[in-house]
Amino acid sequence: MTSFLSVKDLHVEFPTDDGLVSAVNGMDLSLERGETVGLVGESGSGKSVTTQAIMGLFKDSKARVSGTIDFEGTDLISLSENRMREYRGKKIGMIFQDPLSAMHPFYTVGEQIAEAYRVHNQVSKKAAKEVAVDMLGRVGIPAARSRADSYPHEFSGGMRQRAMIAMALVCEPELLIADEPTTALDVTVQAQILDLISGLQQETNSAVIFVTHDLGVVAELCQRVVVMYGGQCVEQAPVRTIFREPGHPYTRGLMASMPALSDETGRLKPIPGSPPALLDLPKGCLFAERCEVAKLLPEGLCREERPLLRIHGDHEVRCHAHERGLLAVGGPSAAGNMKGESADV
Amino acid sequence: MIAFLLRRLGAMLLLLIVVSFITFSLFHFGPADPASAACGQECTPDRVEQARIALGLDKPFFVQYLTYMSGFIMPRMIGAPGAESACAWPCLGKSFQTNENVTDMIANALPFTLSIAIGAVVLWTIAGVGLGLLAAMRKGKAADRIIVGGASVGVSLPIPVTGLVLLLVFVGILHVLPFTSNSINSPFGAAGPWAWVLNYLLPWLAIAILFSAQYIRVTRSNMIETFNEDFMRTARAKGLARRSIVFKHGVRAGITPVVTMLGMDIGGLLGGAVLTEQIFSVPGLGFTAVHAATSGDLPVTMAITMLAAFFIIVASVVVDLVYAAIDPRVRIN
Structure with missing residues (x-):
């Protein structure tokens, strides 16, 4: 059975004056119709680059993209810029992080939504405007008809993100990519936007890739989680599995660095170090430099040999230690122990 | 909107008064003596004094200034006591040199300056914005390098150089264009629009080469900046065609600094293209102003300075x- 969307061995490299920057290094990702997948990882892990590659936004640029992106049986990587246009907006919609800068400052919100509709539908300007007003109503903007004539800067942050969602969904795409859509919003508005996205998703049965670094959002919204590190998938599993038994030391670190309400006196446990330099990738495991578990393994293994993504049922992990059963037991608390700190619970 | 315009109009008047006062003061306290310049070559101290009285330069500074300024409100009399002549409103005085009515002199010079400005602006805007946009779209490629290289050369070519080279090549060697004739100052004249274009083509080119080089640079850098904006990525993500992305989304957002520059440059050029008019001997405002300033002809200098200031201020409101x-x-x- 082939998936609705299947990304295999995706590489995205940017030539710069200092050399080749490898933002994505063999990324794998698959998605079924109607499924919501959370794509998590810290800044620079290649989440956004992966989604932009799916959208074909690197065509006509210096970036080198290789691998396969199979969308309903079509390889998007081999499509020309012109053929790709038929997918953008129509079959794949995208919501960006900062709606103020992602919307054109000189056109009204209604014009921008109507434009998105008119690209793929042969209708009059007037009819497209009606669709836009209708769509603004569906994303919960009050007095949609008059608000459609407002400019993005006249909207509040939450309303702008709603308008952005309306723009992405106006052609009812089968796949929605949401690139950190709630990062720029305050918490109460975040919850509303998440509700809105999941509500609209159920209405239209579209698949969603939800890019975020907020594990709380993932737990609320997603069925499956894909954890990215250094431009690779290091772990993927159903959301329950990830939270109950995270397999990769990096995933454990992510969870330990997340504030928890129950953990009143606890301190956050940041992952020491920083992501690998993408200019000159290490030969071995990309996380080895920051990994506490690597010390438990035979000398040099993690630094010399890149681990493979091993499949254990519906749980995939890319880690030598996990492969050897060293991490089989334990949850987030093991992450604390493995850093040699006692959990302050 | 109306309140905004009225406020700008008030500021404009105030600014013009300040400009007039400064120009007047510079002349008055400067080293030039208009009276001896006006009285000609065979001059006795007596005749200089007569000239001084005839020109009204014997009166106190403020009286002179207020007398001059009153011409903007009503007609006034000019000349030596007993030999005064009327100067109709709006009176900008009479030339110290030729005794010509300055309002008429300006009216004669303005069409020449307008002729130069209109064509030059059209040429440099099309060339500058068009090539700048092309360079931005082909950033890093051969076309971009050629355009940017050309612009660096163009921006360092002063008008006297380009003007003389153009004259030498097209008039002197190739004989394909005429010397600029002072009998043509409008496309609606007897000679017709085509003769007007040919007559002013070289001055237009001389100005356009310099200005379009600057416009290429500004357009290119602004467009490159705009192409990297988030909303341009959104436009692509909607599935828009490249043409629509570049023109509808990109140009509209990236062109604003060019609009400012264009407004200011047009305003500046209307005050007289001094160098170009000198090189091509076109008796426009710039040409007239230079001759007035060197011969101490206060009323003419005042009038052209204030007209230039007026154009700049109007341009800024339009911008x-x-x-x-x-x-x-x-x-x-």
Whole structure:
């Protein structure tokens, strides 16, 4: 059975004056119709680059993209810029992080939504405007008809993100990519936007890739989680599995660095170090430099040999230690122990 | 909107008064003596004194200034006591050198300056913005390098150099264009629009080479900046065609600094293209101003300075209005 969307061995490299920057290094990702997948990882892990590659936004640029992106049986990587246009907006919609800068400052919100509709539908300007007003109503903007004539800067942050969602969904795409859509919003508005996205998703049965670094959002919204590190998938599993038994030391670190309400006196446990330099990738495991578990393994293994993504049922992990059963037991608390700190619970 | 315009109009008047006062003071306290310049070559101290009285330069500074300024409000009399002549409103005085009415002199010179300005502006805007946009779209490629290289050369070519080279090549060697004739100062004249174009083509080119080089640079850098904006990525993500992305989304957002520059440059050019008019001997405002300033002809210098200031101020108001039309964020309610 082939998936609705299947990304295999995706590489995205940017030539710069200092050399080749490898933002994505063999990324794998698959998605079924109607499924919501959370794509998590810290800044620079290649989440956004992966989604932009799916959208074909690197065509006509210096970036080198290789691998396969199979969308309903079509390889998007081999499509020309012109053929790709038929997918953008129509079959794949995208919501960006900062709606103020992602919307054109000189056109009204209604014009921008109507434009998105008119690209793929042969209708009059007037009819497209009606669709836009209708769509603004569906994303919960009050007095949609008059608000459609407002400019993005006249909207509040939450309303702008709603308008952005309306723009992405106006052609009812089968796949929605949401690139950190709630990062720029305050918490109460975040919850509303998440509700809105999941509500609209159920209405239209579209698949969603939800890019975020907020594990709380993932737990609320997603069925499956894909954890990215250094431009690779290091772990993927159903959301329950990830939270109950995270397999990769990096995933454990992510969870330990997340504030928890129950953990009143606890301190956050940041992952020491920083992501690998993408200019000159290490030969071995990309996380080895920051990994506490690597010390438990035979000398040099993690630094010399890149681990493979091993499949254990519906749980995939890319880690030598996990492969050897060293991490089989334990949850987030093991992450604390493995850093040699006692959990302050 | 009306309140905004009235406020700008008030500021404009105030600014013009300040400009007039400064120009007048510079002349009055400067080293030039208009009276001896006006009285000609065979001059006795007596005749200089007579000239001084005839020109009204014997009166106190403020009286002179106020007398001059009164011409903007009503007609006034000019000349030596007993031999005065009328100067109709708006009176900008009479030339110290030729006794010609300055308002008439300006009216004669303005069509030449307008002729030069109109064609040059059209040429450099099309060439500058078009090539700048092309360079931005082909950033890093051969076309970009050629355009940017050309612009660096163009921006360092002063008008006297390009003007003389153009004259030498097209008039002196190739004989394909005429010397600039002073009998043609309008496309609606007897000679017709085509003769007008040919007559002013070389001055236009001389100005356009310099200005389009600057416009290429500004357009290119602004467009490159705009192409990297988030909303341009959104436009692509919607599935828009490249043409629509570049023109509808990119140019509208990236062109605003060029609009400002264009407004200011047009305003400046209308005050007289001094170098170009000198090189091509076109008796426009710039040409007239230079001769007036070197011969101490106060009324002519005053009038052209104030006219130039007026054009600049009007241009800045127009720029503000155009800006508001382009960018809704700066619109006033």
